[in-house]
Amino acid sequence: MFQNRIENVSRRGVLRGLGVTAGLVLAVPVMSRRSVAAYSTGADKMPHGTVNDPKVFVSIAPDGVITIIAARSEMGTGVRTSLPMIVADEMEANWDKVKVQQAPGDEVKYGNQDTDGSRSTRHFLIPMRQVGASARTMLEGAAAKRWNVPVSEVKAANHEVIHVGTGQKLGYGELAEDAALQPVPDVATLRLKDPKDFRYMGKGQIGIVDLHDITTGKAMYGIDTRLPGMKYAVIARPPVTGGKVVSFDPTEALKVSGVEQVIQVQGWPWPSKFQPLGGVAVIARNTGAAIKGRDALKIVWDDGPNASYDSVAYRRELEEASRKPGEVVRNNGDVDTALKSAAKVIVGEYYLPHLAHASMETPVATAHVADGKAEVWAPVQSPQGARDDIAKTLGISAENVTVNVTLLGGGFGRKSKCDFVLEAVLLSKAVGAPVKVQWTREDDIHNDFVHTVSAERIEAGLDKSGKVIAWRHRSVAPTIMSTFAAGAKHQAPFELGMGLVDLPFDIPNIRCENPEAAAYTRIGWFRSVSNIPRAFAVQTMVAEIAHATGRDQKEMLLEIIGPARIVDIGPTVKDFWDYGEPVSSYPIDAGRLRRVVELVAEKGQWGRQVPKGHGLGIAVHRSFVSYIATIVEVSVDGKGKLTIPRVDTAIDCGTFVNPERIQSQVEGAAIMGLSLAKYGEVTFKNGRVVQNNFDGFKLARIDEGPMVTNVHIMPSGPDVPPSGAGEPGLPPFAPALCNAIFAATGKRIRSLPIGKQLQSA
Amino acid sequence: MITLTVNGHEQHWDGDPSLPLLWFIRDEMGLTGTKFGCGHGFCGSCTVHLEGVAVRSCSTTLTEAAGKRITTIEGLDPNGNHPVQKAWREVNVPQCGYCQSGQIMQASSLIAHNPHPSHEEIREAMAGNICRCGCYQRIENAVHLATTGA
Numbered sequence: 001m002f003q004n005r006i007e008n009v010s011r012r013g014v015l016r017g018l019g020v021t022a023g024l025v026l027a028v029p030v031m032s033r034r035s036v037a038a039y040s041t042g043a044d045k046m047p048h049g050t051v052n053d054p055k056v057f058v059s060i061a062p063d064g065v066i067t068i069i070a071a072r073s074e075m076g077t078g079v080r081t082s083l084p085m086i087v088a089d090e091m092e093a094n095w096d097k098v099k100v101q102q103a104p105g106d107e108v109k110y111g112n113q114d115t116d117g118s119r120s121t122r123h124f125l126i127p128m129r130q131v132g133a134s135a136r137t138m139l140e141g142a143a144a145k146r147w148n149v150p151v152s153e154v155k156a157a158n159h160e161v162i163h164v165g166t167g168q169k170l171g172y173g174e175l176a177e178d179a180a181l182q183p184v185p186d187v188a189t190l191r192l193k194d195p196k197d198f199r200y201m202g203k204g205q206i207g208i209v210d211l212h213d214i215t216t217g218k219a220m221y222g223i224d225t226r227l228p229g230m231k232y233a234v235i236a237r238p239p240v241t242g243g244k245v246v247s248f249d250p251t252e253a254l255k256v257s258g259v260e261q262v263i264q265v266q267g268w269p270w271p272s273k274f275q276p277l278g279g280v281a282v283i284a285r286n287t288g289a290a291i292k293g294r295d296a297l298k299i300v301w302d303d304g305p306n307a308s309y310d311s312v313a314y315r316r317e318l319e320e321a322s323r324k325p326g327e328v329v330r331n332n333g334d335v336d337t338a339l340k341s342a343a344k345v346i347v348g349e350y351y352l353p354h355l356a357h358a359s360m361e362t363p364v365a366t367a368h369v370a371d372g373k374a375e376v377w378a379p380v381q382s383p384q385g386a387r388d389d390i391a392k393t394l395g396i397s398a399e400n401v402t403v404n405v406t407l408l409g410g411g412f413g414r415k416s417k418c419d420f421v422l423e424a425v426l427l428s429k430a431v432g433a434p435v436k437v438q439w440t441r442e443d444d445i446h447n448d449f450v451h452t453v454s455a456e457r458i459e460a461g462l463d464k465s466g467k468v469i470a471w472r473h474r475s476v477a478p479t480i481m482s483t484f485a486a487g488a489k490h491q492a493p494f495e496l497g498m499g500l501v502d503l504p505f506d507i508p509n510i511r512c513e514n515p516e517a518a519a520y521t522r523i524g525w526f527r528s529v530s531n532i533p534r535a536f537a538v539q540t541m542v543a544e545i546a547h548a549t550g551r552d553q554k555e556m557l558l559e560i561i562g563p564a565r566i567v568d569i570g571p572t573v574k575d576f577w578d579y580g581e582p583v584s585s586y587p588i589d590a591g592r593l594r595r596v597v598e599l600v601a602e603k604g605q606w607g608r609q610v611p612k613g614h615g616l617g618i619a620v621h622r623s624f625v626s627y628i629a630t631i632v633e634v635s636v637d638g639k640g641k642l643t644i645p646r647v648d649t650a651i652d653c654g655t656f657v658n659p660e661r662i663q664s665q666v667e668g669a670a671i672m673g674l675s676l677a678k679y680g681e682v683t684f685k686n687g688r689v690v691q692n693n694f695d696g697f698k699l700a701r702i703d704e705g706p707m708v709t710n711v712h713i714m715p716s717g718p719d720v721p722p723s724g725a726g727e728p729g730l731p732p733f734a735p736a737l738c739n740a741i742f743a744a745t746g747k748r749i750r751s752l753p754i755g756k757q758l759q760s761a
Numbered sequence: 762m763i764t765l766t767v768n769g770h771e772q773h774w775d776g777d778p779s780l781p782l783l784w785f786i787r788d789e790m791g792l793t794g795t796k797f798g799c800g801h802g803f804c805g806s807c808t809v810h811l812e813g814v815a816v817r818s819c820s821t822t823l824t825e826a827a828g829k830r831i832t833t834i835e836g837l838d839p840n841g842n843h844p845v846q847k848a849w850r851e852v853n854v855p856q857c858g859y860c861q862s863g864q865i866m867q868a869s870s871l872i873a874h875n876p877h878p879s880h881e882e883i884r885e886a887m888a889g890n891i892c893r894c895g896c897y898q899r900i901e902n903a904v905h906l907a908t909t910g911a
Contacts, residue, residue, distance in 0.1 A: 075857050076855075076856030076857030076858070207853050208853070208855070211853065215841060215850055215854075215861060216794070216834065216841035217794020217834030217835050217862045218794065218835075221859055223797060224793035226793070256777075257776055257777040258776060285788075286784045286785075286788035286789055287784045287788055287797070288784030289780070291800070358893060359893055360798050360806055360891065360892070360893045360894075361857075361859045362798075409858070409859025409860075410893050441800055441801075441803075441804075442800075664896070667898055668856055668896065672893070672895055693801055693803060694801075694803035694891065695803055699893065701889075701890075701897075702884050702888055702900060703884040703885060703887075703888040
C-alpha cells in the first residue's frame with residue numbers, strides 16, 4: 001500500500017500523508033474536474049487534482065491587461081509560458097496584453113503544483129483550456145447583457161467582444177467588471193475552440209515570458225531574494241549521510257570579518273525524508289564572509305551508520321546480486337526453459353553510477369519567521385509540499401506559512417526536496433531575522449539526493465534463425481523509497497515501471513527480476529529517474545543482438561518491438577505503474593514506438609555513409625508516456641576523443657502546446673545525456689562523496705556538444721492525449737551514443753561513465 | 762578602503778579585502794544579475810567585465826578589483842539591447858536562464874575583442890561557461906547572429 005501510494009500521490013504524499021484538511025477544499029468553488037476531452041488523465045489522483053475556475057487563474061484590469069496565474073514552477077521547461085498561453089488562446093486574448101503572475105504554494109486553490117514527472121501539460125492542458133473558455137464565455141455574456149442581445153449574436157476575438165450584427169465592439173478591459181459578475185459556466189456546457197482556430201497553441205512562435213528579464217539580469221531566482229535586515233548563512237553539514245555533530249569550536253570562524261553568529265542546526269535521523277541533515281551554520285553580513293567563516297570552523301562529526309559506504313565495493317555487491325535470482329516483477333512464458341533451449345544466449349552486464357543533479361543554481365532559500373508565521377522565497381518544484389513541511393517542522397498551521405515561488409535555476413528533481421528551505425526556516429527562527437541559506441557547489445555535490453546506482457543484467461536467448469525468444473532482465477538499484485522508510489530494499493512500482501516491467505518487446509518469454517539493494521545515502525528523483533539505466537541496458541542489448549546476428553541496429557530494433565499493437569502487460573505485472581496515468585488513455589503503443597524509430601531513421605538519414613572513424617547509433621525509449629528515438633553520429637579519434645557531428649531525435653508526445661520549448665528540452669537532453677555518458681559519476685569512499693565541484697563532477701561544455709541537434713516532433717491530432725516532454729529526451733541519448741561508439745570503434749561501452757575507456761581502445 | 766567602479770558608479774569597501782567581487786556585487790551592492798555557480802571559476806555563471814574583459818567574479822578579490830572598472834549584466838547596455846542580448850532573444854536561447862548572464866557577459870567580451878569569430882572560435886571562447894540545461898547549440902547560434910546580423 002505504502003509503495004503504491006507514492007507514485008500516485010507524488011513525491012510528497014508519503015511523508016506528509018494527505019494532511020491538509022478536507023474542509024478547505026470547499027473554500028474555493030472548484031468546478032467539475034471531469035475533462036470534456038476524449039481522454040482522462042491521472043491528474044485526479046494527484047493531491048488536490050486540478051482546478052479550472054477562471055476566477056482563480058484570470059483577472060482583467062480596466063486597461064485590458066490580463067493577469068494569468070502560473071501555478072507550476074518554472075525550471076526551464078517553459079511551463080510558465082505554456083500554461084498561461086493555453087488560457088490566453090482559449091479566451092481569445094492578445095498575448096501582448098497578458099501578464100503572468102506566479103502563484104504561491106496553495107494547492108487547495110490552484111490544484112496540484114508538484115512540478116515533476118513531466119506532468120504539467122499532460123494534466124493541465126484541459127483544465128487550462130476550460131479556464132480560458134470559461135473566461136471567454138463570461139466576457140461574451142457580459143457584452144450580450146450590455147447590448148441586450150442574445151449571447152449567440154456575440155463573439156470574442158482579439159481581446160474584444162464583437163456584436164456580429166452591428167459590428168459593435170467592447171474591449172476586454174471595458175467588460176472586465178461585468179464579466180466578473182457573470183456566473184462561472186458549467187464545464188459541461190463549455191465550448192472549447194476548434195484546434196484549427198488556435199492562435200498560439202501548437203505554433204511555437206511565442207518567446208518565454210521571462211526572456212527579456214533573463215537576458216538583462218532582472219529575472220528573480222531563489223538566490224536573488226533580498227529582504228531588509230536579511231542575514232546570509234552557509235551550513236557545514238555532516239559529510240556522511242546519517243552523521244551528526246558531536247562538538248564544534250566556533251572561535252576562529254567568529255574572528256572572520258563579517259561573520260556574526262555560529263549556531264547548530266537541527267538534523268533528523270536517517271532516513272530523514274526531506275528534513276534537514278543538520279550541522280553548524282555560520283551567519284554573516286554577506287555570503288562570502290559566511291563561506292570564509294565556515295572554512296574556519298572546527299567540527300567533530302559522528303559519521304553514523306553509513307560511514308563505510310564505498311562505491312567500488314558496492315558495485316561488486318550490485319553486480320553479484322544481478323547474477324542471482326531476485327523478486328520476479330514480470331513474467332511471461334517460461335524464460336528458464338527458453339534460455340536453455342536457445343541456440344545462442346547473449347549476456348550483457350551494465351553499470352550506471354550515482355549522479356548529482358548539479359542545477360546551476362544550487363539549493364538556496366530565504367525565510368522570515370516571526371510572530372508565529374513563516375514566509376519563504378525559494379526555488380521549489382513542490383511549493384505546497386514545502387509549505388506543509390515548514391508547518392510541520394515549526395509546529396504551526398499551513399495557513400500561517402507562505403511559500404513564494406521564484407524562478408528555479410534548474411531543478412531536475414533536486415528542488416522537489418525542500419530540506420534547504422527548512423534549513424532557512426529553522427535559522428530565521430533561531431536568529432530572529434530573515435535568513436538566506438546558500439548551498440555552495442561542494443554542498444550540492446556532497447549532500448545531494450543522488451540519482452540511484454544500478455547494475456542491469458540482461459540475458460537474451462535467440463533461436464536458430466536469430467529471433468529473440470527469451471529475455472531476462474535483472475535490475476538492482478537502491479530505491480528512492482529508502483529515503484522515506486528505513487530498510488527499503490526493493491524498487492517501488494513507479495521505479496519498476498520506468499523501462500523494466502513496461503518492456504514493449506514482442507518476445508514470448510520475458511522475466512524481469514529485482515534483487516535486493518540496500519541504500520547508504522539519500523536517493524532521489526533525477527530527471528527521467530530509472531529510465532536512465534533501463535534505457536541504457538535495453539537499448540545497448542538490442543544493438544549487441546544486432547551485432548551478434550549481423551543485423552542492422554534499426555531493423556533489429558523494429559523486429560524486436562514487433563508489429564504495431566497495444567502491448568498489454570497488465571496481467572503479467574503486479575501493480576503496473578504507467579506514470580500515474582490510466583492505461584486506457586496512455587497504453588503502451590508499439591505502433592507509436594515504431595513510428596518514432598521510422599521517423600528518426602528517415603529524417604536522420606539512418607544508414608548514411610559516414611567517414612572512417614565515425615559511427616551511427618540508434619536508441620528508442622518510451623517514458624513519461626511519450627515515445628522518443630535518437631540517432632547519434634560520433635567520431636572517435638586515435639586518442640579516444642569524442643566529437644559529435646550530428647544528433648537527430650524524434651519525439652511523439654501526443655498533442656502539444658509549445659513545440660519550440662519541446663525542441664529546446666530535447667536539445668538540452670542531448671547535452672545532459674552527453675554529460676552523464678561521458679563524465680557523470682558520484683562515488684563514495686568512507687561514506688563521503690569523492691567529487692567536490694565541477695572539476696570532479698564534470699559536465700559537457702559547448703566545445704564538446706553536438707555540432708547540430710535536429711528535433712523532429714511527430715504531428716498528432718488533438719485527440720491524442722498530451723504526454724511528457726521535459727524528461728523523455730534524456731534516456732535514449734547515452735545508449736544511442738554508445739551504440740555509435742561501437743559502430744565507430746568496435747568498443748562496447750557497458751559501464752558509464754565512458755571516462756577513459758576509449759583511451760585504451 | 763578599496764574603491765572600484767561598477768557600471769559607472771564609484772563604490773567603496775572597507776571590509777575584508779579578500780572578499781570575492783561576486784559577493785560584493787550581489788550581497789553588498791544588491792546587483793543580483795551576476796550569479797553564483799561554483800565559486801572556483803569552473804562554470805562562468807559569475808562572469809563580469811573587468812576593464813572590458815570577461816573575468817570570473819567569484820575568483821576575483823576586491824583587492825584585485827581595486828581601482829578597476831567593472832561592468833555587470835545590468836550595465837552592459839542601458840536598455841538591455843546589446844547585440845548579444847538581442848540575438849539571445851531572437852534565438853530563444855535560455856531554458857532556466859540562470860547561467861545566461863554569465864554567458865552573455867562572456868559572449869559580449871568575445872565579440873568586443875574578436876568582432877567576427879568563427880564557429881570554432883565561439884565554441885572555444887564559450888567553453889568556460891557551463892549550461893546544465895544544455896542551450897549550447899543556441900548559444901553558438903546567437904553569438905554568430907550577434908556578429909553577423911544574420
